Amino acid sequence: MSHAISAISTHARCAPQVHAPLAHALGVGKFLWELEDISFRTLFPGSYTALEQWQRKLWAESEDMMEAAKDEVRAFPAAPPLSRFCRHHLVLVCPL
Numbered sequence: 464m465s466h467a468i469s470a471i472s473t474h475a476r477c478a479p480q481v482h483a484p485l486a487h488a489l490g491v492g493k494f495l496w497e498l499e500d501i502s503f504r505t506l507f508p509g510s511y512t513a514l515e516q517w518q519r520k521l522w523a524e525s526e527d528m529m530e531a532a533k534d535e536v537r538a539f540p541a542a543p544p545l546s547r548f549c550r551h552h553l554v555l556v557c558p559l
Contacts, residue, residue: 476506 486495
């Protein structure tokens with residue numbers, strides 16, 4: 464293994480163990496996710512690619528499910544108004 468590749472592997476191993484927690488502690492979450500992403504992509508390229516493909520498929524399926532759920536919610540009639548309080552409890556006024 465060449466020195467350059469060894470150095471890259473060393474930095475990739477340090478990212479999730481040192482740099483990412485430091486980024487989290489400093490409140491720079493965007494950098495945290497980028498560091499972890501680059502690290503895993505470098506250390507585990509095959510697994511990363513498989514996981515990325517699975518995530519894309521799952522994301523597409525989730526978007527379809529969310530759209531279906533939104534359509535179902537939109538199909539419900541409007542909820543009756545919340546109009547009064549009874550002591551410490553909210554009472555829902557429903558016309559019978």
